[in-house]
Amino acid sequence: MTATISLAQARAYCLDKTKSSGSSFYHSFRFLPEEQRLGMIALYAFCREVDDVVDETLDEQQARSELDEWRQRVDDLYNGRADHPVCIALKDDLQRFNLHREHLLELIDGMAMDLDQNEYANFSELALYCYRAASVVGLLTVEIFGYRDRGTLQYAHDLGMAFQLTNILRDVGEDAKRGRIYLPQDELQRFGVAKAHLHLNHTTPEAQKLFAYQAERAERYYQKAFATLPEGDRYAQRSGLIMAAVYHRLLQHIGQRDFRILEQRPSLSKWRKIRIAWTAARAEKKRYRQFLKHKAHE
Numbered sequence: 505m506t507a508t509i510s511l512a513q514a515r516a517y518c519l520d521k522t523k524s525s526g527s528s529f530y531h532s533f534r535f536l537p538e539e540q541r542l543g544m545i546a547l548y549a550f551c552r553e554v555d556d557v558v559d560e561t562l563d564e565q566q567a568r569s570e571l572d573e574w575r576q577r578v579d580d581l582y583n584g585r586a587d588h589p590v591c592i593a594l595k596d597d598l599q600r601f602n603l604h605r606e607h608l609l610e611l612i613d614g615m616a617m618d619l620d621q622n623e624y625a626n627f628s629e630l631a632l633y634c635y636r637a638a639s640v641v642g643l644l645t646v647e648i649f650g651y652r653d654r655g656t657l658q659y660a661h662d663l664g665m666a667f668q669l670t671n672i673l674r675d676v677g678e679d680a681k682r683g684r685i686y687l688p689q690d691e692l693q694r695f696g697v698a699k700a701h702l703h704l705n706h707t708t709p710e711a712q713k714l715f716a717y718q719a720e721r722a723e724r725y726y727q728k729a730f731a732t733l734p735e736g737d738r739y740a741q742r743s744g745l746i747m748a749a750v751y752h753r754l755l756q757h758i759g760q761r762d763f764r765i766l767e768q769r770p771s772l773s774k775w776r777k778i779r780i781a782w783t784a785a786r787a788e789k790k791r792y793r794q795f796l797k798h799k800a801h802e
Contacts, residue, residue: 509589511596515542517589518549535785536649536743543601543648544743546593551641553590554611558618571616578608602647607640614640618684626688627721631665633686638671639664642744649741653734656741662732663748666725670755673718676702677766687718707764715763719755726752739792742785749784750777 509517522533522545533544554574561567577591582605586595597603614636624630642660651657672679672686679686680702692699695714702711726748733741750772758770772780 509592511592514589514592514596515546518546518593521549521552521590533743535746535781539600540648540650540743542593543597544645546590546597547603547641547644547648549590550594550608551611553588554615558615564619567619568616571612571619574612575609578605578612581605597648603644604647607644610636610640622684624686624688626690630686630688634665634668635661638668642667645744646741649743651734651737651740653737655732655734656737659729659733659741660744662725662729663744666722666729666748667751669718669722669725670751673715673722673758673765674754674770676715677705678769687714691717702766705767707766711766712763715765716759719759719763722755726755735795739788739795742788742792745788746781746784750780753780 533541533548536544554571557567557570557574561570577586577588580586581591581595581598584595586592594603614633617633617636624633639661642664643657646656646660676687680699685692685699685702687702691714695717696710697708697714701708707715729748733745738745754770754772757772758765761770
């Protein structure tokens, strides 16, 4: 990649990277004003790039080397240099949004944790991974969306935790087959679930109870995030709330299937996710109008 790439080409690269991921996040970006939408697409493309290093690079040393290259790209970015399409797009966004260097570096550290360990002894260890892999993304995201109340930062942290815990539950079978177990080891032992059980295409009663426990934890983070978000910042954060509606519905879907998630990876159809996103967007717009009406009468 060279610095001769134009900003328009860099933006197109980021958009293609985001669309090709098949992520639900792209649908929530569509409700944003143009500058914020472009910023979110560039940020998400960055997330995909560093995540793909770990997921798609077979040689561990090569993966570590590539992550080091991304750390150097981040340093260069904050020194005014960019030679990768994602960085070229982000360089333009740094002038608009208060994106913190340490958060981008923490995200890379989170991806590196997948090279350092395949299991987590307890939730304290897992929480660090969730923070680096997801909460820092939330903290970067709220900078793009904009906020006035610092309580919004706590909301972003908790919502990121909820998202990552939902991902872990959704992907538990696939991750186990890849040799990664994100469920805390002490909790597997508490519920009597052997690691080998996660490789089965059958969810045992013990595993159902373990998964239900994980879902309860994720639900607490969702509720804490929703309760923490200041009303005055809610509309600015609506894209995150739209995404939360989709992820929260996925968590509920898992529960409605009695946590039988080893037989088939749980998912929501594309059109169902779009419908959930559209409904959430309308609800947030209505709530914002009520908020403005209330403020006008104060």
